[in-house]
Amino acid sequence: MSEGPEKAYKNLQFLNSPSARHIRILCEYEEPRQRFREQRVSDTIVFFGSARARPVAQAADEVAHLEREVARTTNEVARGELERNLTMARRHVKLARYYDDTRELARRLTEWDMQRQGSRRYYVCTGGGPGIMEAANRGASDIQGGRSVGLGISLPFEEKVNQYVTPELGFEFHYFFTRKYWFMYLAKAMVLMPGGFGTMDELFESLTLRQTGKVTKPLPTVLYGDDYWDEVMDIEAMMRWGTISERDLLLFHRSNTVDDAFDFLVDAIEKIERGESE
Numbered sequence: 001m002s003e004g005p006e007k008a009y010k011n012l013q014f015l016n017s018p019s020a021r022h023i024r025i026l027c028e029y030e031e032p033r034q035r036f037r038e039q040r041v042s043d044t045i046v047f048f049g050s051a052r053a054r055p056v057a058q059a060a061d062e063v064a065h066l067e068r069e070v071a072r073t074t075n076e077v078a079r080g081e082l083e084r085n086l087t088m089a090r091r092h093v094k095l096a097r098y099y100d101d102t103r104e105l106a107r108r109l110t111e112w113d114m115q116r117q118g119s120r121r122y123y124v125c126t127g128g129g130p131g132i133m134e135a136a137n138r139g140a141s142d143i144q145g146g147r148s149v150g151l152g153i154s155l156p157f158e159e160k161v162n163q164y165v166t167p168e169l170g171f172e173f174h175y176f177f178t179r180k181y182w183f184m185y186l187a188k189a190m191v192l193m194p195g196g197f198g199t200m201d202e203l204f205e206s207l208t209l210r211q212t213g214k215v216t217k218p219l220p221t222v223l224y225g226d227d228y229w230d231e232v233m234d235i236e237a238m239m240r241w242g243t244i245s246e247r248d249l250l251l252f253h254r255s256n257t258v259d260d261a262f263d264f265l266v267d268a269i270e271k272i273e274r275g276e277s278e
Contacts, residue, residue: 041121041186044122044186044188048202048203053099054095059095066089114145114146124136124140124149126148126151129150129152134164137162154174192223222255229254
């Protein structure tokens with residue numbers, strides 16, 4: 001006896017076709033919504049930053065190893081490749097400070113949140129990948145019982161969600177825009193560490209949404225690392241040119257230490273909870 005035609009919702013060829021794109025988009029909205037509801041996650045502190053950052057100790061060890069390899073290598077071709085790798089490794093050392101600072105800041109925010117009585121939970125949230133993202137999830141996991149969110153994205157050159165993400169709060173998105181929605185929808189604060197195009201994209205999208213009133217909730221935002229941000233970006237120049245207003249500079253707070261960033265975020269969040277302005 002024939003089994004009959006296949007049900008549409010079991011037809012993987014159809015569900016993965018261009019015609020079903022709107023269904024896949026809806027799934028990336030509804031499935032996370034249900035899971036966040038089940039896990040009682042409604043408020044997050046989002047960390048953005050470079051996927052290439054490494055812990056200070058690891059970055060230093062890599063430089064030391066490559067320096068030894070360069071010193072003992074006589075083949076010119078091999079030596080040239082090692083020297084290029086050494087140059088990159090030294091750049092990672094410069095960036096590594098921010099891995100360690102991210103881990104410590106996320107740890108302290110998680111500890112602060114878990115010690116409060118009768119208050120809502122602020123979960124550390126990242127893009128789920130390596131580097132700064134891993135550091136933030138790792139910092140949350142450094143506290144016993146600490147949980148954190150990882151909103152991963154399918155990329156050909158990046159691993160799956162890092163090991164420090166709480167398993168039931170780990171996600172894998174296909175579409176950047178649905179992932180961005182969940183970043184912004186749940187966020188009650190943001191920390192932007194040094195990062196590349198993706199970090200810049202998230203920074204300027206969040207600033208634009210707030211500047212234009214599309215996002216009206218208070219959203220304390222930290223730009224962390226003066227040496228990086230001073231070199232790669234001059235937002236004050238936009239104000240001097242008249243392309244943004246002076247009050248737009250109040251949309252973010254510049255910070256260069258874990259203590260300052262922690263104090264700013266906690267103070268801002270607690271003021272918001274009391275109904276005071278950001």
